[in-house]
Amino acid sequence: MADHTATPPRGPAAAPPSPRAAGPDAPSGGRPAGAGRVALLVGGLVLLAAALAAVSVLSVCFGARSVPFATVVDALTAYDPADTDQTVVRSLRVPRTLVGVLAGVALGLAGTVMQGVTRNPLADPGILGINAGAALLIVFAINVLGIGSLSGYVWFGFAGAAVATFTVYGIAAMGRDGATPVRLALSGAAVTAALNSVTTAILLTDVEAFDAFRFWQVGALAGRGMDVALPLVPFIAAGALLALLSGRLLNALALGDDIAAGLGQRVGASRIVAGTAVVLLCGAATAAAGPIAFIGLVIPHMARAITGPDYRWVLPYSALLAPVLLLGADVLGRIIAHPSEVQVGVVTAAIGAPVFVALIRRRRLAEL
């Protein structure tokens, strides 16, 4: 009995490769990826892109304040700063819509990459220490440096996310086996625990930092101006590119490190590429919109439910599904609590949790 303890069985966190994925080039199992299926999947992507455009328009048109459609068009084409309606559209709704799209794409892709790399279906930005790292440096910026505005501390959030993720990865990679999924998960949760301690200590003695923090932590798009949105564009674009190109890598990693290595993948290098994508995407999105964990967690499962396990499809689907859900949730949050608003992080959780649970109950989850 006790003999087993040195090598406990591999649980879901280190599950055997899914029998449905036979190899990186034939990921949909015995079923050949026929032309009809490809056309169907491409059609789905086009549909999602249209949905994203539609939700973006809704996001600019609807809010706590009712603004006629014609005024919205005027605000975008012939802006009159004296008109408060137009000011609201230009200065509040357009930037938050942009942040919503960027954060959505980033979180959807990052969640997928992260679940693939760690082969852990529970992986989300929180697990690699990203939220904790961003939170600590944001609180530090407010408490020690006295930076009070979001556009000021967004960079600290970004830097904190990056440092935390590299620390998590570095510690996980130290052992002889390298950064295995279980080691990544453990070191991520442990780094989170350590960082949260410091954050909490600051928050408990500094009301100002606590007040800013509680509004950041809930996850929101409101109040994000162009000064927050635009600087993030290059980072998210670079991260998205890396992520979308990593489909083949992830397919190989899904088979387990040994098989992936046997297929000629450089496992360690693949992880670093994927990890860089995650840092760029999640760091930027989390710094700007706060920790909206549910998108990163649920979207990959939803995407896999549509496409099957081939990451070359899961990734683009995640990239479009996530902003549709995120922006849709934000619009809903603006309408249901009129004249106030419910933050997007709350609405995504309220929508995401039942969907997630239903998904788990309905299908035999592809154990990653």
Added chain:
Amino acid sequence: MPWSPHARTRPARRRSRLAAAVLLTGALAAGCGAIDAAGEAAGAGGAEEGAWTYQDARAGEISLPARPERIVAHASAAAALIPLGITPVGIYGDTPMEENPALEGYDLTGVTSVGEVWGEVSVEGIAELDPDLFVTGYFPLEEQLGGFEADDDARVQAIESQVPIASVEMGQAASATIDDFVALAESLGADLDAPRVAEARAAYQAAVAEFQEVVADRPELSVVATSANDQYYYVAHPPAFPELQDYQEWGLDLVGPDPESLEDPGYFGYVSHELIDEYPADIIYYDGRDFATSAEELDESQPAWRSLAAVENDQVVTWYTDTFTSWERYAEYLTTLTDALRDADDLVP
């Protein structure tokens, strides 16, 4: 290390004094006979002041054999007592004592801090100070003592087993709370005729009279008290704020939020920044607490805020709530608002 030689250098006297305090309070709790005996003893001893009694906001009348000298107080109670000449030996609050805006500018030398994080009051630290009285605010609606979750809190019980707790009702109009603190301070031996105190009282009375006069002169002016952060614009519900209760009482037209948009406990109405112009007023009394987004930051980041008539005409006055527990502070802030009212343009029809 507890077993280091230093442990022995602690004076044993302190501990025995504490033991005496414990025994005494134990005796007080044990029954009336003990109280009578103690009271007689104090009287027979010919103490100058005799027994001390106080009408407590929470627990009814408190009687002690002698007037308390060593006081431990919550930061906001300390902010009320210090300008009256009663300086506590210990202060607890939810920020480090030196950083507490309510205590800014007061001499705190010789005062020990016995709690700097909400809820983390050091019961042992209080015992070490060997106080005669513990002073804090009492919030009747929440049934909470200032700085504690509830009055069945184990901390409260542990403190109460060592030292009597005197509380002053908070949540009523600020002027009434100040009166209560003044009464408490007087019973504790404060000299209300001391020059500094008399001056503060006169300044306060003049400020109130002037405020009422200006408000009566300019009945067309309205004021809205607000706060904001990145996500929300907040409109203050006047009855929830002690100083706003006073202003309304003194005749000011204060704009409040739609009562339906209020949530418990109803301090502020939450408004989307998109609807920032739904509460028009001639003067915006804007939150000056550190953690609210400052008016300058709003000027930079919120075009909708800039378009408000009061902001365009520079009729924004800083509002420091939570600091209205002394005459001198109250007079200072009230005069700023009075001046703004006197000079304001009537912007809202």
Added chain:
Amino acid sequence: MADVLTAENADAARVGAAKRALRDARRRRSARSRTVTLLLALAGCGAFLAALCVGEYTVSVPEVLASLAGYGDDGTDFIVLGLRLPRALTGVLVGVAFGLSGAIFQRMLHNPLASPDIIGISFGASAAAVVAITVFGLGGAVVSGLAFGGALACAVGVYLLAWRRGVGGYRLVLVGVGVGALLSSTISYLLSRADIYAAQQAMVWLTGSLNGVGWPQALVPAAALAVLLPLTAALARPLRGLQFGDDSARGLGVLVEPSRFALVVVGVALTAVATAAAGPLAFVAFLADPIARRLTGGTALAPPALVGALVVLVADFTAQHLMGGVQFPAGVVTGAVGAPYLLWLMARSSRIGRSG
């Protein structure tokens, strides 16, 4: 023939050697496990004694022992027996409860992230407490009671949602994570809507603190653990079976679903009791078992319980006395005490990658 016999003999010899090697390894490991357990227990006693000695008044060890034996003077008795003893005792009880519940869930579900503070259960307690504090303005024992109820309600909800002709361990974890994420965003929402001072009060509760624990507060977890510890001990064998997967467990004669149900009930009860007594105390449940297993290499349940108690005691001591004069709630430090140690263990050893 002779060749064959020799070969068989050689095989037998090899098998015999392998068995001996295994037995030796097992013996070494169990000896190591015993040593580590003993050391943990000693360290726990040391931390407990330090908690009784150190404070605004330093009380010497003999004075503490005299007080405990009933020969102390009144002042010392008030400090040691009235203030410090219930606090330290609650620290031990809460640490043991968190350590055990973490070990139960992580082992049963084969996932280090399945501890009750990462999957939903702690969030159920926290959400109930935050509602009580920020929406209804409650405090004290009422909040503890509601937190207890919240943890139970949340666990029942997760269990029912995960039920589909039995509760697959994997499904239970995922449902737990989903429900946990929903509850944690509810908590964030309530914190952002509350008055700043109520939010601060909730934040202290969410951090977890032993300050303000007196005898009445210490007796509840003591009574609960008196029931739950024997139950946990009785379930140790089925838990060891489930650790190797449902099929292996069945092979070992373990009734999989009933055992899992019983383990969930005990694990949830441990979490709920501990959370009600001291708040969620971040990450104690998550950290205890991974640390214990790296130290002992075994599957006994005493080490994670002792690690949990030690982490809480050391954290509370640090938070009270070693934070530059400011007293913090213990939960501020639990993560900082345990996590770096786990990270150090991880960086040092390479075996752990495979252990769950």
